[in-house]
Amino acid sequence: MKKSVGLVVMVKMPQEDGKEVLMAVLQRRGRFNTEKMKLESYPGCCQVTVHGKLNEGEEIMTGLRRETEEELGLFFAETYFSLCGHYVGTIIHKTSDESVITFGTVMPIDLLRGIRLGPDSGGLVYVNEKRINDQRIIFEIGKDDKDMVPDAMKKYGPSEAATIAMFPDEVEAVRKAFEVFGQK
Numbered sequence: 001m002k003k004s005v006g007l008v009v010m011v012k013m014p015q016e017d018g019k020e021v022l023m024a025v026l027q028r029r030g031r032f033n034t035e036k037m038k039l040e041s042y043p044g045c046c047q048v049t050v051h052g053k054l055n056e057g058e059e060i061m062t063g064l065r066r067e068t069e070e071e072l073g074l075f076f077a078e079t080y081f082s083l084c085g086h087y088v089g090t091i092i093h094k095t096s097d098e099s100v101i102t103f104g105t106v107m108p109i110d111l112l113r114g115i116r117l118g119p120d121s122g123g124l125v126y127v128n129e130k131r132i133n134d135q136r137i138i139f140e141i142g143k144d145d146k147d148m149v150p151d152a153m154k155k156y157g158p159s160e161a162a163t164i165a166m167f168p169d170e171v172e173a174v175r176k177a178f179e180v181f182g183q184k
Helices: 060-072 074-084 109-112 149-157 168-181
Strands: 004-014 020-029 052-053 090-095 098-109 119-130 139-140 164-166
Touching: 004 060, 004 109, 004 168, 020 052, 020 168, 060 074, 060 090, 074 109, 098 168, 109 149, 164 168
Parallel strands: 004 098, 139 164
Antiparallel strands: 004 020, 004 052, 020 119, 090 098
């Protein structure tokens, strides 16, 4: 059985009116996978901030740290894990069919400066609770949409930037993160 681990990073982003709004940091998939040296599956699709498969026999926290380093850079991973110690966050989503555990955490916005995206990334996307629950903006993709994500995004929104394509379990993880951390 495939085992994966993920992390939803949440930040309180300042607004023009001086207030802050809680935002989830998503990562958009790029067009080319340098690890596999081939075109990326689901290009343009958004995922939680960090997401990846565990290696055979790898512990969850070891895999989360490795994936965080790979996707967000060594500086960010070291800073994040040293701040959190052994407490990484709250398990906000767990699926049984593929054994996916997604953690969530709220971080100081200044730590975003330490992110160094790899060449596989299509960039970061910030989404608030209203947008993650708006079905005109969030387009849930299925396993059969592997090569058509950019077309689907154009079909369901005014532009790729306005529409976010995500797997349903990842949308659910982000929604749960807002439920958990939006109360604080």
